[in-house]
Amino acid sequence: xxxxxxxxxxxxxxxxxxxxxxxxxxxxxxxxxxxxxxxxxxxxxxxxxxxxxxxxxxxxxxxxxxxxxxxxxxxxxxxxxxxxxxxxxxxxxxxxxxxxxxxxxxxxxxxxxxxxxxxxxxxxxxxxxxxxxxxxxxxxxxxxxxxxxxxxxxxxxxxxxxxxxxxxxxxxxxxxxxxxxxxxxxxxxxxxxxxxxxxxxxxxxxxxxxxxxxxxxxxxxxxxxxxxxxxxxxxxxxxxxxxxxxxxxxxxxxxxxxxxxxxxxxxxxxxxxxxxxxxxxxxxxxxxxxxxxxxxxxxxxxxxxxxxxxxxxxxxxxxxxxxxxxxxxxxxxxxxxxxxxxxxxxxxxxxxxxxxxxxxxxxxxxxxxxxxxxxxxxxxxxxxxxxxxxxxxxxxxxxxxxxxxxxxxxxxxxxxxxxxxxxxxxxxxxxxxxxxxxxxxxxxxxxx
Amino acid sequence: xxxxxxxxxxxxxxxxxxxxxxxxxxxxxxxxxxxxxxxxxxxxxxxxxxxxxxxxxxxxxxxxxxxxxxxxxxxxxxxxxxxxxxxxxxxxxxxxxxxxxxxxxxxxxxxxxxxxxxxxxxxxxxxxxxxxxxxxxxxxxxxxxxxxxxxxxxxxxxxxxxxxxxxxxxxxxxxxxxxxxxxxxxxxxxxxxxxxxxxxxxxxxxxxxxxxxxxxxxxxxxxxxxxxxxxxxxxxxxxxxxxxxxxxxxxxxxxxxxxxxxxxxxxxxxxxxxxxxxxxxxxxxxxxxxxxxxxxxxxxxxxxxxxxxxxxxxxxxxxxxxxxxxxxxxxxx
Numbered sequence: 172x173x174x175x176x177x178x179x180x181x182x183x184x185x186x187x188x189x190x191x192x193x194x195x196x197x198x199x200x201x202x203x204x205x206x207x208x209x210x211x212x213x214x215x216x217x218x219x220x221x222x223x224x225x226x227x228x229x230x231x232x233x234x235x236x237x238x239x240x241x242x243x244x245x246x247x248x249x250x251x252x253x254x255x256x257x258x259x260x261x262x263x264x265x266x267x268x269x270x271x272x273x274x275x276x277x278x279x280x281x282x283x284x285x286x287x288x289x290x291x292x293x294x295x296x297x298x299x300x301x302x303x304x305x306x307x308x309x310x311x312x313x314x315x316x317x318x319x320x321x322x323x324x325x326x327x328x329x330x331x332x333x334x335x336x337x338x339x340x341x342x343x344x345x346x347x348x349x350x351x352x353x354x355x356x357x358x359x360x361x362x363x364x365x366x367x368x369x370x371x372x373x374x375x376x377x378x379x380x381x382x383x384x385x386x387x388x389x390x391x392x393x394x395x396x397x398x399x400x401x402x403x404x405x406x407x408x409x410x411x412x413x414x415x416x417x418x419x420x421x422x423x424x425x426x427x428x429x430x431x432x433x434x435x436x437x438x439x440x441x442x443x444x445x446x447x448x449x450x451x452x453x454x455x456x457x458x459x460x461x462x463x464x465x466x467x468x469x470x471x472x473x474x475x476x477x478x479x480x481x482x483x484x485x486x487x488x489x490x491x492x493x494x495x496x497x498x499x500x501x502x503x504x505x506x507x508x509x510x511x512x513x514x515x516x517x518x519x520x521x522x523x524x525x526x527x528x529x530x531x532x533x534x535x536x537x538x539x540x541x542x543x544x545x546x547x548x549x550x551x552x553x554x555x556x557x558x559x560x561x562x563x564x565x566x567x568x569x570x571x572x573x574x575x576x577x578x579x580x581x582x583x584x585x586x587x588x589x590x591x592x593x594x595x596x597x598x599x600x601x602x603x604x605x606x607x608x609x610x611x612x613x614x615x616x617x618x619x
Numbered sequence: 620x621x622x623x624x625x626x627x628x629x630x631x632x633x634x635x636x637x638x639x640x641x642x643x644x645x646x647x648x649x650x651x652x653x654x655x656x657x658x659x660x661x662x663x664x665x666x667x668x669x670x671x672x673x674x675x676x677x678x679x680x681x682x683x684x685x686x687x688x689x690x691x692x693x694x695x696x697x698x699x700x701x702x703x704x705x706x707x708x709x710x711x712x713x714x715x716x717x718x719x720x721x722x723x724x725x726x727x728x729x730x731x732x733x734x735x736x737x738x739x740x741x742x743x744x745x746x747x748x749x750x751x752x753x754x755x756x757x758x759x760x761x762x763x764x765x766x767x768x769x770x771x772x773x774x775x776x777x778x779x780x781x782x783x784x785x786x787x788x789x790x791x792x793x794x795x796x797x798x799x800x801x802x803x804x805x806x807x808x809x810x811x812x813x814x815x816x817x818x819x820x821x822x823x824x825x826x827x828x829x830x831x832x833x834x835x836x837x838x839x840x841x842x843x844x845x846x847x848x849x850x851x852x853x854x855x856x857x858x859x860x861x862x863x864x865x866x867x868x869x870x871x872x873x874x875x876x877x878x879x880x881x882x883x884x885x886x887x888x889x890x891x892x893x894x895x896x897x898x899x900x901x902x903x904x905x906x907x908x909x910x911x912x913x914x915x916x917x918x919x920x921x922x923x924x925x926x927x928x929x930x931x932x933x934x935x936x937x938x939x940x941x942x943x944x945x946x947x948x949x950x951x952x
Contacts, residue, residue, distance in 0.1 A: 232722045238675055239718035243711045245685050250704050253697030256689055261913040264690030265920045271686045272927040275679045280931075280938050283672030291941050337916050567704045575708040582712055586719055593727050 173569035176561055179251040182576045184546075186243050188539055189583045193237035195538050198312055198357065199364035200230050201305035206391070208301050212294065221384040225601050226368070229594060231286050236590060238279065243579075251572070254563025255553060259335050262328055262343060263318055270314035278307030309357070316356055320349040322554050323545070324417045330557065347417060351410040352545075358403040359541065361395060362502060363534025368392035369509075370531025371598050373524040380602045386518075389527075393513060396506035404499060408463070414545075415464045418555060420478040421548030424488040426460045430476055434469035435460040440493070443485040448476065483550040487543055495540040498533055505530060532591075626917045627907040630691035631900070633924065634684055639889045641680035643785065643882055648674045650786015652717055652743025653779060654805055655736065662798050663736060667721065669793040669946040674721065676935065678714070688900075691917060694910040695900040702761040703753050710749035717742030744779060751778025758824050758892075760902040770823060777816025783809035785885065788877035791865070793946045799874075806877055807862045814855040817888060821848055824895060828902060831895045844894060851887045854880055 204226055211219035245267075248256050256263065284292060284300040292300070327342025328335045337343055372389035415422045422428075427443045427450050428435050437459030441450040461470040475482045509523050519527075553560045565572075648670040656662050688696040700707060716738050724735035755774030759767035787809060790802035825832035835841055858880045865874075898906040911917070 228726060232719075232726060235675070235718055235722045238678065239715040242678065242682055242714055245682050245689070246700060246707055246711060248689060249685075249696045249700030250707055253701055256693040256697055260689065260693035261916040264693065264912060265916050265923075268686055268690045268920050269923050271679070271683050272923050272931070275682060276676060276931045277934070279676035279679045280934050282675055283938055284941055287672045288941050334913075336913050337919065340919055565701055565704075567701055571704055575705070578708065578712055582715060586715075589719075589723055589727065589731075593723060596728055597726055 173573060175567060175569040175572055176564045178569055178572040178576055179564055180560070182572060182579065183247060183251060185576065185579055185583065186240065186247060188542075189579075189587070190237065190240040190244055191538070191542060192535055192587075193233050193240065194308065194312070195360050195363045195535065196367060197230060197233045197237055198308040199360040200226065200233065200367070201301075201308045202361075203364060203368060203391070203395075204230060205298075205301050205305050208298050212298060218383045218387055221382075222388050225384065225597075226388070227286065228597055229371075231282075232590065232593065234278075234282060236586065250567065251565045252553075252563050253565055255558075258333060258558055258563060259554060262321065262335050262337055265337075265340075266314055266318040266321075266344070270311055274307045274311035274314065278304050278311065281307070312356060312360075313353065316353045317344050317346070317349050320352045321346045323352075323414075323549055324348040325554050325557060335554075335557075348410075348413050351406065351413045354406045355403070355410045355541075356538075358399055358406055359534065359538045361399045362403060363538055365392040365396040365399065365506075366502065366527075366530055366534045367532070369396065369527050370529075371594065373519070373527035374531070374595060375598050375602055376519075377521065377524050377528065378599070378602045389519075390513060393506060393510040396502070397510045400499070400503040400506050404503065407496075407499070412464065414548075415472075418548065419473045420475065420482040421488065421545070422464065423473055423475045423478070424483050424485045424548060425492040425544060426464075426472065427485065427489050428460070428472050428474045430474040431471060432474060433461065433471050434458045435472040437463065441489070443489050445485055481551065483548045488548045491540045491543040491547070495537050495544060498537040498540070502530070502533060502537070621914065621918050621921070623908060623911055623914055626691075626914055626921075627898075627911045629921070630687060630911075630917060631898070631907040633928075634687040634691065635889075635893050637680050637684035637687060639886065641677070641684055642889065643885050644673070644677035644680060646782045646885065647785045647789040647878075648677055649717075649743045649747050650782040650784065651789060652739055652786075653747060653783050654786055654790070654802075655740045655743070656801075657733075657736060657740070659797075662801070665794055665798050665946060666790060667724070667739075669790065671721075672938065672942050674718075676938070678718070690920060691912055692900050692905075692907060692910040693912050695905050695907075698901050698905065699757070699761075703756060706749045706753050706756070710746050710753070713742045713745030713749060715742075717746060743782075747779045747782045748775040751775035751781075754778060755820075757902065758820065759827055760904075773819060774816070777813065777820065780809050780812035780816055781885070784813045785878070785881040788881040792875045792878045795945050803862055803866050807859060807866075810855055810858050810862065813884070814852065817851060817855075817884075821891070824892075828895070830899075830903065834895060847887055847891050847894075851884060851891075854884050854887070858884075 204223060207219050207223040207226065210216075211223060248263075281300040281303040285297065285304050288300065289297050321343055324347040326346045327337065327339040329338050330336070368388055369392035372385040372392065375385040376389065411422070411425075424443075426435065427438050427441050429443075429448050429450070434457070436453075436455035436457045438450065439454045439456065441453040441455075443450050458468045461472060462468055464470065464472060475485065505526060509519060509527060512523060513519055549555055551559050551561070553563055651666050651670050655666060685696075688699070720735045720739035720742060724732055724739060727735060752771045752775040755771030756762075756767065758774070759770055784806060787802045787806035790798055791806060794802065825835055835844065858877060861876050861880065865877075896902055898908060900907045900910055
């Protein structure tokens, strides 16, 4: 039996999962580009410019994918969740509107100058454009995460006849989970971009690219990763405590706690079973979950059974959380190991380069896993505790949603494959082209 | 707090402006995509280079238009988008395909290049056609008869032609040599097709929608407004003369003229449509006043609009000035 609600949810999840991949890279990659450009202006060393020119190509491609998949999002509210805007539009609308007005136009317009205008504007204006694009991507994250956070921790509104009205915009924008979520996401972006830069740079080094640029970008990326990964562990923990306070049922699902417990153990592994409402195959560390969440060995954690019919599906939240944390720990380990070896020996052994290549897109997996935890963890609500998703779904026939879903899935698989292949192909080309340029300059030729 | 009447007209006007600017700006870059030749790589490169720095920002006007509908007229937004569910999805697939093809064609392996060029062209045609199709259904008040789908399909072809017109006029303005010469001929052909499309929509609209007929023929304003269709037809004929002149003697100085005329045509057609439907936002169903969102939320947005929109217009103009004149090869730096 086809169900419009279920299909709409899958379709929305598909679209937003595909979309978020690209901003996650471009928000932080824009700041990497600012850094390369500013270093070039400061030092006048061509290697910074080469780093910039290589990564700006990847940025342009990433940005384009983000823009077009983002347009889809702005239509989806109307096509699949009409009730959402009818009920919550007075809150969500202005936040989305401010995102379009203060971020989208700015990034898109200055991107043109940043990509194609280097010969047409002064170096200063070009650097300025690069900075504006980076600021634009960050502002965009600000607004959309504000709206998203409000859906998790709604404040500053009143409800009259089921419709939400704004009462205090500052409380709406700076709702209780916003600061944590924004920092968590910006750090995720920084880590995703640094592992991408490190992975592609390592790939070039493995292809016997003897030039200075990939070595330099590898070093920069790993330094950033060493700084950001432990920060993320810290901020993630704070975010978890915030969730524990405002969305205890989500934390209960993350930790696999069925009955309210004092001194709950931390489950390293388990298979939660919603039918029997128990976990199977538990591997646990006693009292640790309570210690982390309440800072007391026998602190109380509310169990899922206290939220019958109003708690999220447990398995995806439980496993998503473990994927995210597991990958996060692995990234800390890899970042520190590689950076220390690089510091001591000034180069990485082949096996470590291979590890970095393998982890090129690890940030994507961790970020998606994290988003699944928090968004599935909000179910069955659209706005936590106040508006359920089945109240706002579209009246469009299920078959229509199915057709479009199949269309999106086909296109997205094609595009994702093309994106990843093109990334490595761009790296291959860089290995050859710049080599040629360097030989030409040695023979007395000129730079093009 | 501001009055409902003022807010409805302000946001209605702003949404109309965003749609018009979108149709003109993304119109020309979709048009360039529609015209993309598959037989000549170099010409294709030049044409794409002419829209390279702009297309991203051009598409943002669509997001703004839809965003304003969503924010200011949420009931209309969901009613329209549910009625247009499938054509919207087709348009989005087209937009995605062409947007990414633009980048992939320059960066993917050479053997895939042709495929991305075709995707770019196909994506542009699909996008333009589905926008015209939606416009057609809108004019037919979302009627679901075969008759209205036929009309919508014709309207789809009309919009493809109109974008082809403004796209080729853009190329006349921005290119030299072979592309310029080809664009002149494209422009002339699309000019005629667009004229037929405009006449068709102008005839069908008052015939189908009684309230539209009343507006055009039944009020004192009618006398002042009737010149609009005639001015529009005159512009098409003028356009044809200008192009014929360009073809015979190749002037370089006024190559912006066909583009300016196309913009004027878009403006007049759009004014005609807006006048026909105002104050309805869903034809015959819902006015801008009835579907307006909460005034206090819109007042909060208004500050942003008043501060930011002039800035957007300012740096958009700046960006067009940076890339002023005939297009040069696209080089990434």
